[in-house]
Amino acid sequence: MNDEQHHYLNSFIEYMQVEKNYSEYTIQYYRQDLEDFFLFMSEQGISALTTVEYSDGRLYLTELYQHQYSRASVARKISSLRSFYKFLMREKFVNENPFALLSQPKQHVQLPKFFYEEELEQLFQACDGEEFLSIRNRALLEILYATGIRVSECVNIQLQHIDFDFETIVVKGKGKKERIVLFGHFASDALWKYIHQARTGLMENASSHSYLFVNFRGEPLTDRGVRYILNKLIQKAALTGKMHPHMLRHTFATHLLNNGADLRTVQELLGHESLSSTQVYTHVTKEHLRKTYMSYHPRA
Structure with missing residues (x-):
């Protein structure tokens, strides 16, 4: 160079x-x-x-x-x-962009993988238990599915970012942009129980900090830690394959669209700058409809 x-x-x-x-x-x-x-x-x-x-x-x-x-x-x-x-x-260092008209290869669009509702139920059942880690795992799963946030956004949630009255969380997305995400009563109950029971117990011998999700030593949970937890839940639920945390984000978007949510709303909830990033989920829902049709229509 x-x-x-x-x-x-x-x-x-x-x-x-x-x-x-x-x-x-x-x-x-x-x-x-x-x-x-x-x-x-x-x-x-x-x-x-x-x-x-x-x-x-x-x-x-x-x-x-x-x-x-x-x-x-x-x-x-x-x-x-x-x-x-x-x-x-x-910067006025060059007058032309030699790559401006260079055609890029058309990429194969791989449809996002998502969980069916029955599979999600199995995952939630795998979190059953009153141990601190089981309570934490349920809260983690509920929040990821309820909000569709990225794992990087999830591990950076602070206690002060959560508003239980309005059931909202302030998260920092790509480019450090803040947005507000919503969660329902299932996630609210799981989160409240985790914060007031499990997190307090896990933090007993740890240094004080305000990160929401912690590991068994009371330290802030990392991206890798979340992946480990989710893959352990997959094994416990006897589901096949490995689970990438983004699958819960895909599932969040797909289930909203399948149940009638409009694309713009899903775009805002996901924190996508471009609508084209969200439109891939319409292909997923169409594929789901096609498979259902082919499976159940007498003359399909």
């Missing part, structure tokens, strides 16, 4: 951190994508960012396919470069 590339990469990273509020996880991907392209530039004898042309982008695209990157990875890399050059144009 030469001095020019190093300077503008650092400026771009700072721009994403300060102005875009992107997570460190997202920024790592951008950094890696750009460093990969800088290596390609070196191999092709392209010394300056200002001399990159559309034809160079096409050549890089061909090389990515030759290295057998998935369509999703190729699309992400091209998107990263398009954003980088858009930033360089904003």
Whole structure:
């Protein structure tokens, strides 16, 4: 990486951190994508960012396919470069974006996996018990399903973020944007019992803090901890496969749409900036309707 590339990469990273509020996880991907392209530039004898042309982008695209990157990875890399050059144009360092017209590979849309109501009931039954951890696990499951929040949002909930009178929680989503999510009486009862019984017990020998969900030592629960708990519940409920926490978010959205909720409301509850991110769930509900029709209609 030469001095020019190093300077503008650092400026771009700072721009994403300060102005875009992107997570460190997202920024790592951008950094890696750009460093990969800088290596390609070196191999092709392209010394300056200002001399990159559309034809160079096409050549890089061909090389990515030759290295057998998935369509999703190729699309992400091209998107990263398009954003980088858009930033360089904003800084008036370049006049054109060589990646602006570069066509990205069409991605296969994989329908989100979700739980049927019978499967969810089995999961809730797997939380039965009066032990502190069982009470916590039920509260965790109830909140994830009742609100559709991301696991990263869930583990960062503080006690002061919860309003039992209005049954709402303030969560911080992507880009540190706050939104209010709702929960019903099932989640309310489970949460109240957890906070006043189980959490108090689990925190007995731990340092004081205000994070809602804690592990068996009373320390704040992590993303990995949530995944571990949910997979243990899957095993206990005798359900097949591994459970990704996002499945509860998918289930939340799918069940709302199946029961008549409008797309805009679901979009707001999920915290999606774009309606297109929410529209994938309409395909899920249509597929569910199709399977039901094919299974039960006499002449299907």
